[in-house]
Amino acid sequence: MLDRFRLIIAWIACLVYWLAGGTAFLGLCLILPLLSLKDRGRVIGQAALRVAFRGFLRLLGLFGIVEYEFVGFDRLRAQSGGMIVAPNHPALWDAVFVLSEVDQMACVLKASLMxxxxxxxxxxxxxxxxxxxxxxxxxxxxxxLKSGSRLLFFPEGTRTRPENGVLNPIQGGLAIVAKNAGVPVWPVFVKTNSRYLSKGWPLWQLPTEKVRLQMTVGEPVTFPPGGDAQEFLVELRQRYLTALESPSAIA
Structure with a gap:
């Protein structure tokens, strides 16, 4: 069990961190257009956000709230050109972990969060x-993607719903993007021992045990020339299910 007092202090520290960071990035997004940096400005923004996310993970580690393991992310960092990084989505903070490990990557974000x-x-x-x-x-x-950038795209469209088991249905938009951009999809299999920040979990509700996460990069999948979108999604979904339902050391 996690110490309740330590959790409350950690929650307050994280809130202050995000408030300060949000204010700083608000200033950055106002300054960059004035400098007429265009695409270079986006790269600067992505780099700054990665630094901020890595700092947040160090803060979580300092309070002993979460243990995490990245497997195979060096393969993503070694790739050049456009690619889709596609994790399953058990919890609200999944994007933070992935973006902390892979630089120069845009992200599809829920519109309301903007x-x-x-x-x-x-x-x-x-x-x-x-x-x-x-x-x-x-x-x-x-x-x-055609410009050569990386893209973080959650194929489930939203956080995994408990009634769907380990994975929601994969949304057809992923097949459309992969087909028309002509880039590989790199699945990332996210396993966790906790429902913390899962669908329906209130943001203010603290975890009762240390959260353990393992994020593993799978083999890339490319939409075949003349291929069928439904067949592509079925194959991709089976890869997630095979990886997510396999025995794990996460407990």
């Missing part, structure tokens, strides 16, 4: 893509 004053500055500076309206999101994803 209105969050804490997240708006960082998401705007880093060139994140709102998931609504869908047609604009798909077009921006394809353009981003």
């Amino acid at each position: 209105c969050n004053p804490i997240l708006f500055g960082g998401a705007t500076a880093a060139g994140f893509i709102p998931n609504e309206p869908a047609h604009r999101m798909l077009r921006q994803c394809i353009e981003t």
